[in-house]
Amino acid sequence: MLIDRGRIGEMIPHTGSMCLLDRVIDWDASRIVCVAVSHRDPANPLLRAGRLSAVCGVEYAGQAMALHGALTRAQPGTPRAGYLASIRDLLCSRAYLDDCGAQLTVEARLQLAEGARVIYDFELRDGERIVVSGRAAVALDG
Numbered sequence: 621m622l623i624d625r626g627r628i629g630e631m632i633p634h635t636g637s638m639c640l641l642d643r644v645i646d647w648d649a650s651r652i653v654c655v656a657v658s659h660r661d662p663a664n665p666l667l668r669a670g671r672l673s674a675v676c677g678v679e680y681a682g683q684a685m686a687l688h689g690a691l692t693r694a695q696p697g698t699p700r701a702g703y704l705a706s707i708r709d710l711l712c713s714r715a716y717l718d719d720c721g722a723q724l725t726v727e728a729r730l731q732l733a734e735g736a737r738v739i740y741d742f743e744l745r746d747g748e749r750i751v752v753s754g755r756a757a758v759a760l761d762g
């Protein structure tokens with residue numbers, strides 16, 4: 621089921637230019653795969669000195685995780701707020717994302733959902749090459 625940018629903006633708290641994902645190309649109960657092109661946008665709000673640091677890939681992954689939570693939520697309504705608690709095993713194979721190809725693939729895989737916390741493994745790919753990967757723990761509100 622393809623989910624476009626407009627629908628994504630309705631499902632996560634990130635709006636306008638801060639909504640970094642362009643579409644969902646696949647998802648199920650344990651993972652989500654999204655596409656982003658905003659890494660090449662000169663108006664990307666995460667740019668510093670005209671460049672998009674690879675570390676910003678964590679925000680792309682975080683938005684994919686939030687979207688996965690919204691899609692898999694058992695009860696409709698306002699999604700629970702999530703706060704990044706930790707990042708582990710962060711690897712960046714390049715310094716910047718803005719010099720990647722036309723689109724990035726953002727994948728998040730749910731590893732643990734326990735009460736008010738979730739843990740995801742994530743990776744951003746430029747074609748077949750992994751450019752950012754890691755594991756994120758998120759504390760959920762309520």
